[in-house]
Amino acid sequence: xxxxxxxxxxxxxxxxxxxxxxxxxxxNDIIGVIGPNGAGKxxxxxxxxxxxxxxxxxxxxxxxxLGAASATVRAQAGLVRTxxxxxxxxxxxxxxxxxxxxPDQLGENLLNTxxxxxxxxxxxxxxxxxxxxxxAFLKLSAVADVPSGSLSGGQKKLLELGRALMTGAKxxxxxxxxxxxxxxxxxxxxxxxxxxxxxGIGFLIIEHDLGALSKLVHKMxxxxxxxxxxxGDPAAVLSDPVVREAYIGGGVT
Amino acid sequence: xxxxxxxLFSGLxxxxxxxxxxxxxxxxxxIARFSNAATGDTMTLGAYGALVGSAFTGSVILGSLIGxxxxxxxxxVSYLLVFRPLQGRSPISSLLASIGLAFFIRAIIGLVFGxxxxxxxxxxxxxIKFAGIRIQPNDLKFAAVAISTLAVVFIILHLTPIGRxxxxxxxxxxxxxxxxxxxxxxxxxxxxxxxxxxxxAGIILGMKTVVSPESGWExxxxxxxxxxxxxxxxxIGAIVxxxxxxxxxxxxxxxxxxxxxxxxxFIVLLLVLLIRPKGLFGRSEGVR
Amino acid sequence: xxxxxxxxxxxxxxxxxxxxxxxxxxGMTGLINFGHVGFFCIGAYTSALLATNGVPxxxxxxxxxxxxxxxxxxxxxxxxxLREDYFAIAxxxxxEIVRLVVTSEGWLTKGVQGIPGIPRIFPGVSSQMQSMxxxxxxxxLCLLAILAMRRIVKSxxxxxxxxxxxxxxxxxxLGKEPAGFKMxxxxxxxxxxxxxxxxxxxxxxxxxxxxFIPFITFQIWMxxxxxxxxxxxxxxxxxxxxxxxxxxxxxxxxxxxxxxxxAMASIRLGVIGLALMLFTIYRPQGLMGDYxxx
Numbered sequence: 062x063x064x065x066x067x068x069x070x071x072x073x074x075x076x077x078x079x080x081x082x083x084x085x086x087x088x089n090d091i092i093g094v095i096g097p098n099g100a101g102k103x104x105x106x107x108x109x110x111x112x113x114x115x116x117x118x119x120x121x122x123x124x125x126x127l128g129a130a131s132a133t134v135r136a137q138a139g140l141v142r143t144x145x146x147x148x149x150x151x152x153x154x155x156x157x158x159x160x161x162x163x164p165d166q167l168g169e170n171l172l173n174t175x176x177x178x179x180x181x182x183x184x185x186x187x188x189x190x191x192x193x194x195x196x197a198f199l200k201l202s203a204v205a206d207v208p209s210g211s212l213s214g215g216q217k218k219l220l221e222l223g224r225a226l227m228t229g230a231k232x233x234x235x236x237x238x239x240x241x242x243x244x245x246x247x248x249x250x251x252x253x254x255x256x257x258x259x260x261g262i263g264f265l266i267i268e269h270d271l272g273a274l275s276k277l278v279h280k281m282x283x284x285x286x287x288x289x290x291x292x293g294d295p296a297a298v299l300s301d302p303v304v305r306e307a308y309i310g311g312g313v314t
Numbered sequence: 315x316x317x318x319x320x321x322l323f324s325g326l327x328x329x330x331x332x333x334x335x336x337x338x339x340x341x342x343x344x345i346a347r348f349s350n351a352a353t354g355d356t357m358t359l360g361a362y363g364a365l366v367g368s369a370f371t372g373s374v375i376l377g378s379l380i381g382x383x384x385x386x387x388x389x390x391v392s393y394l395l396v397f398r399p400l401q402g403r404s405p406i407s408s409l410l411a412s413i414g415l416a417f418f419i420r421a422i423i424g425l426v427f428g429x430x431x432x433x434x435x436x437x438x439x440x441x442i443k444f445a446g447i448r449i450q451p452n453d454l455k456f457a458a459v460a461i462s463t464l465a466v467v468f469i470i471l472h473l474t475p476i477g478r479x480x481x482x483x484x485x486x487x488x489x490x491x492x493x494x495x496x497x498x499x500x501x502x503x504x505x506x507x508x509x510x511x512x513x514x515a516g517i518i519l520g521m522k523t524v525v526s527p528e529s530g531w532e533x534x535x536x537x538x539x540x541x542x543x544x545x546x547x548x549x550i551g552a553i554v555x556x557x558x559x560x561x562x563x564x565x566x567x568x569x570x571x572x573x574x575x576x577x578x579x580f581i582v583l584l585l586v587l588l589i590r591p592k593g594l595f596g597r598s599e600g601v602r
Numbered sequence: 603x604x605x606x607x608x609x610x611x612x613x614x615x616x617x618x619x620x621x622x623x624x625x626x627x628x629g630m631t632g633l634i635n636f637g638h639v640g641f642f643c644i645g646a647y648t649s650a651l652l653a654t655n656g657v658p659x660x661x662x663x664x665x666x667x668x669x670x671x672x673x674x675x676x677x678x679x680x681x682x683x684l685r686e687d688y689f690a691i692a693x694x695x696x697x698e699i700v701r702l703v704v705t706s707e708g709w710l711t712k713g714v715q716g717i718p719g720i721p722r723i724f725p726g727v728s729s730q731m732q733s734m735x736x737x738x739x740x741x742x743l744c745l746l747a748i749l750a751m752r753r754i755v756k757s758x759x760x761x762x763x764x765x766x767x768x769x770x771x772x773x774x775x776l777g778k779e780p781a782g783f784k785m786x787x788x789x790x791x792x793x794x795x796x797x798x799x800x801x802x803x804x805x806x807x808x809x810x811x812x813x814f815i816p817f818i819t820f821q822i823w824m825x826x827x828x829x830x831x832x833x834x835x836x837x838x839x840x841x842x843x844x845x846x847x848x849x850x851x852x853x854x855x856x857x858x859x860x861x862x863x864x865a866m867a868s869i870r871l872g873v874i875g876l877a878l879m880l881f882t883i884y885r886p887q888g889l890m891g892d893y894x895x896x
Contacts, residue, residue, distance in 0.1 A: 112771065136777030148772035150765040160758070161765045162776045168758030169778070171786045175753065185758065228776050349687045351694075399883045406634055407882045409687055410827075413636075413820055414878025421872025429864050527868075535695045542688070573706040580695045587688060588680045 063088050063232055063263050064140070069108050069118030071101075078104045079115070080287035084265075086232070091254065091264045093274045093295070096284035097308060102267045103145050105284070106236055110142040111135045123231070137164070139231035143238065145267075147217035151210030155201055155220055156192060158209050162227035163188040195223045199253065215242035219250065232263040239270040247273050275299060283307065319447045321564040327453050327522070329560020330460040332579075334515035335533050336540030336552035337467065338508045344484040344547035345504045346397060348408035353512050353537055355419040356392075358530030360385035360513025361520035362423055365432055374434060374521075382513045388419070389509020393501060401497075416531065424527045431524040456518045463514050464553060467507060471549065476503045484547060532576070536563075539579040543586050545596020554594065558582075608733045612805055614845045615740030619798035620822045621829075621837045622747045623791030626754065628823075629832035631787045632767035634690035637677075638822055640697030641670040641792040643814035645799025647704055647711060650720045650809055659723050663800040670796025671789050673700075678788045683781045697816060705811040716810025723804045736805055743801070747794060751834050763787060767832075817871060821848075824874050827881050830888030839890065847873070 064086040071079040079101040086092050094102050107113040109120050111132035120127045122140050130138075150158050166188070167173045168181035196205050199219045204212060209220055218238050225233045235254075239247045251273055254264055268274040275281065275295035283291040283298060285307040291298050298304055335353060342350040364381025368374045392415055400408045441448040471477040479495050480503060516530055523529070540559050544551020563578045570577070586593060620642060627633040649666035653659050681692040704711045711717065724735045754760045765773050766780045773780050803809045821844055829840025851870050855861060861869075881888070 110775070112774070131779075132771075132774040133777055133779045136775055141777070142775050144772070144775070148769045148775075150768040150772065152768055153761070153764055157761055158765075161761050161773075164777060166758045166762075169762055169783070171754070171759055171790060174757045174759050175750070178753075181758065224772075224776060349691060396879055396883065403886075405687060406690075407886065409634070409690060410823070411879045411882040413823075414875040414882070417817070417820065417871045417875025418879065419875075421868045421875060424868035424871070425865060535691075535698060538691045538695075542691075571706075573702065577699050577702060580699050583692060583695060584680050587684060587692060591684050591688070 063090065063123060064109075064265070065121040066105075066109055067119045067121070069105060069115055069120070071104055071108055071113065071115045077287045079108060082118075082284070082287075082289050084282055084289075084292075086263060086265060089258060089261060089263055090280065091258055091266065091278045093278035093281040094265065094267045094284060095269070095271060095274065095281060099286075100284040101287040102284055103236055106142055106234055106267060110140060110234060112142075136228060136230075139229065140234070141225040141228050141230035141232070142234040143218070143221040143225060143236055145236040145240070147214070147221050149209040149212065149217050149220055151208065153209060154206050155209050155212070155223075156196065156205045158220055159192040159195055159223050159227050160185075160188055162224040163191065164228055192227065195226055198226075199223050200249070214240075215246040215250075218242055219246075222250075222253070226257070226262075230262065232265065233257075234265045234267075236267050237269060238266060239268055239273050251277050271299065316446045318565075319445070321567070322561060323447060323449065323453075325561035325564030326557060327457065327560070328563060329557035330457060331515050331519050331522070331556075332533070332536045332540050332560050333553040333556025334460060334463060334511055334518075335537035336544065336556045337464070337549055338512040338515070339537050340541040340544065340547055340549055340552040341504060341508050341511070343541065344549075345480055346393075346401075346408070346501065347487070348397075348405035348412070349538065350508075351409060351412040351534060352392065352415040352419065353508075354530035354532070354534035355416040355423075356385050356389055356509055356512040356530065357516025357519065357533060358423060358525070358527060359388050359419055360509075360516040361525045361529065362427060362432075363513065364517045364520065365434065365525055368434065374436065378514075378517050381517050382510050385513020385516065386506045386509040389505045389512070390502060393505040397505075398501070416534075420527050420531060427527070429527060431526045432520075433524050434521045436521060452521070456522065459514065460518060463511060467511060468549070470503075470507065476500065480504060535576065535583070536579040539583040539586075542583055542591075543593055545593030548593065548595045551593055551595035605730065605733060608737050610845060610849060611737050612733070612740050612801075614841055615737070615744045616798045616802050616805075617822065617825065617844065618744050618838065618841045619740075619747055619794050619801075621825050621841050622744075622751055622834070623794035624822050625826045625831065625834070625837045626751060626763075627787050627791045629826055629837070630755070630760070630767065631763040631784060632686065632770075633682075633784050633787055634686050635693050635788070635791065636690045636816070636819060637693030637695070637697035637700075638791070638795055639814050639816060639818040640693070640700040641674060641795035642799040642802070642818065643697070643700050643704065643811075644670045644673050645796030646803040646809050646814070647717075647799075648796070649800030650717050650803040651710065653721045653804065654717065654719065659721060659804060663723075663797060663804070666800035666803075667793045667796035670799065671793045674788050674792035675785075678785045682784045682788065694816060694819075697814075697819060701811050701814050704814075711811075714811060716808055717803075718808045720803050720807045720809065722807070723801075736801075740801060743797065748834060748838075755834070759783070759786075817874070820878065821874060824877055824881075827878070827886075828889055830890045831886075833888075833890070836888055836890055840888070843889075 066082060066084040069079055069082045082105055096102055108115045111130055122138060127135060150161060167184050173181055196202055201219060204216060238250060254277060258264060266274060278295055281295045281298045282289055283304050290307060291301045291304050335357060338353050339350060360381045363384030364378045367380030368377025371377055396411050396415055397408055400411055436452060439451045441450050471481060476499060479500050482495060483500050519529060536559055540555035541552045543558060544555035559579055559582055562582065563575050566578050567575055620638060624635060624638050627635045645666035648669040649662040652662035652665055677693060677696050681689045705713055722732055724732055763783050766783055770780050825840035825844040826837055828843050830836030851866060855866050
């Protein structure tokens with residue numbers, strides 16, 4: 062089992078934003094989490110990745126209970142998220158964004174920067190080669206040296222995926238990867254996710270765009286007002302009357 | 315034992331002043347969402363306003379009211395001219411501008427009033443003995459004023475419509491925006507209250523000690539320590555924090571000496587940040 | 603006139619060392635250090651005390667820088683992981699406590715009287731030669747600091763601190779801890795400030811606690827903001843503007859001696875205060891434009 066989220070709960074005052082949610086994920090799964098606005102999906106992501114502390118519940122990743130591990134430690138363990146509103150390093154180019162994500166860089170220490178410049182430079186060359194591969198894979202070559210703040214929404218989503226890849230993530234959690242992305246790019250992004258999955262990376266995806274998501278995922282969970290209301294095979298979930306009710310009730314088409 | 319009781323009493327007195335200053339810091343932090351470094355100099359301004367007012371009217375009480383009004387007015391003007399244009403920008407911009415404002419206020423006061431120490435002309439009253447400890451009657455009046463100020467602030471916050479809106483904005487700025495709370499009246503109310511509370515703290519401080527252009531700036535660290543100790547954004551917390559720091563300062567004096575009294579605030583601040591950054595009453599959100 | 607310019611040049615160089623460190627901290631990393639003068643003070647006192655007790659000046663200067671760095675470490679441990687303005691307040695408090703300690707511990711620091719007769723850096727030369735050599739030394743150190751900053755900007759470390767300034771949460775999401783980088787930046791900036799303090803003490807020969815007030819910290823802030831945060835060239839320009847302002851106000855006193863020095867001090871305070879407000883509101887990018895093109 063790659064990921065096991067157990068009875069995760071987060072309340073603000075009396076309001077339970079995430080209420081007793083449990084999700085399990087096998088190796089190599091692509092799992093979708095859907096639900097209307099305010100269902101608590103992004104909060105769930107923040108809880109799982111350590112950006113928020115939950116009131117109760119546990120996360121086990123690759124057999125290890127994460128406890129109170131910080132966001133940084135979780136990401137180092139291979140559990141990497143993206144953000145609903147992309148958080149690119151906007152003053153840096155696409156290439157620099159990706160370079161920054163490479164783990165364990167010698168040059169991240171000032172002493173090495175000054176006293177072991179040779180080794181740092183050698184490692185930079187290796188990192189640059191990997192970054193080049195990722196840029197080619199995500200077809201970002203045309204914008205590789207553009208400040209990432211000026212990218213389109215879809216390109217920023219690609220860039221965040223690229224950064225997650227550069228960290229060597231084993232499970233990537235994508236927060237609305239298709240939101241604000243044009244249909245052509247959605248198709249391409251889906252294709253990339255499948256390809257990466259075939260290479261052994263798991264995906265947990267929050268999405269609004271049910272069409273694209275249902276074709277991509279192996280299993281789907283539905284959240285509404287903090288609770289899981291349905292789960293299973295995408296086709297079955299989408300025809301579940303409870304789900305249809307929640308979506309119409311939530312005013313989402 | 316009486317020595318201890320006297321230290322405790324005097325600690326509670328300075329604690330009330332620190333608590334009031336901390337309240338001003340915490341209110342602005344809770345609602346306008348930044349650390350206002352001009353709080354101390356607003357205190358100074360209030361004290362000078364009261365000095366001038368007292369000299370002009372011949373009454374310390376009328377003078378203090380003038381000082382209070384001066385503090386509130388300066389605070390509202392600083393919102394309109396400095397902090398409103400910075401709304402929506404990083405809280406760091408407002409913090410930096412508040413440092414600039416603090417210097418500016420101190421400079422104006424220095425230019426107008428000079429750098430000599432000033433004192434309020436208060437009647438000298440013989441200390442009374444109560445349960446074996448000596449108490450200055452003026453201290454009792456100051457305590458009464460400070461406690462009434464707190465009562466008024468909490469009545470405004472909890473029992474008036476504008477106070478409820480202020481608390482709603484403090485609890486959740488986004489939600490408050492969605493639910494159509496107009497920010498302008500809330501902000502004007504906030505800055506008048508914060509300015510008035512700072513001024514009262516500055517006036518009491520000035521009456522208990524002396525008034526100089528630097529006196530408020532030196533209160534900034536204790537004020538922040540009180541706000542952080544109480545849990546930043548938490549009004550009652552700031553008062554409790556202030557009282558605790560005031561008492562700790564006095565009780566520490568026999569051990570660390572008079573000069574290191576103000577270091578107590580810094581030690582408290584560091585300890586809170588180290589052990590419990592969300593403070594005594596605070597919520598963990600937004601600490602990291 | 604020449605001697606005057608050299609003196610200004612030395613002060614400008616000392617300010618530049620301070621400003622380069624603060625620019626690394628705030629401009630490049632986003633660390634809000636309001637206590638820079640505290641490290642400057644520690645460097646000055648450490649070096650002055652060691653040198654007056656017979657330690658060779660070269661050694662005492664280095665010790666000053668090291669002491670400032672050492673003092674920064676616990677401050678960073680306590681407050682660097684928290685909200686950015688908590689560090690701002692804690693560091694401001696730190697610098698005030700440093701001043702309190704040097705004021706109070708008279709047995710060591712001579713308290714408010716200050717330490718007179720701090721040895722010059724180059725013994726046995728004429729005062730004119732002393733100034734020339736001092737100027738040379740300060741410029742060499744500034745040049746080294748600038749080269750170090752340039753190397754940092756171009757290094758993986760520089761990339762990471764820029765990322766931290768852009769978005770700390772995203773940095774965490776990539777499995778990197780911003781606090782570690784901020785700590786390194788705090789230590790290096792404090793080292794520079796400590797060395798600057800030593801240079802200052804040995805150059806003017808007399809230090810006292812009132813030379814290390816928070817106003818100094820915010821003069822440096824003003825310099826890096828005016829010059830354009832995050833840019834090395836902007837930092838140099840900002841320091842030049844600051845020196846022009848400080849010297850200009852001194853010059854004004856010479857032509858208008860009826861203005862008392864305390865009033866002039868208030869005017870300086872007010873102008874810096876006003877400038878801090880106006881720049882943050884109307885020109886946060888500094889006089890020279892966008893800091894991304896550094």
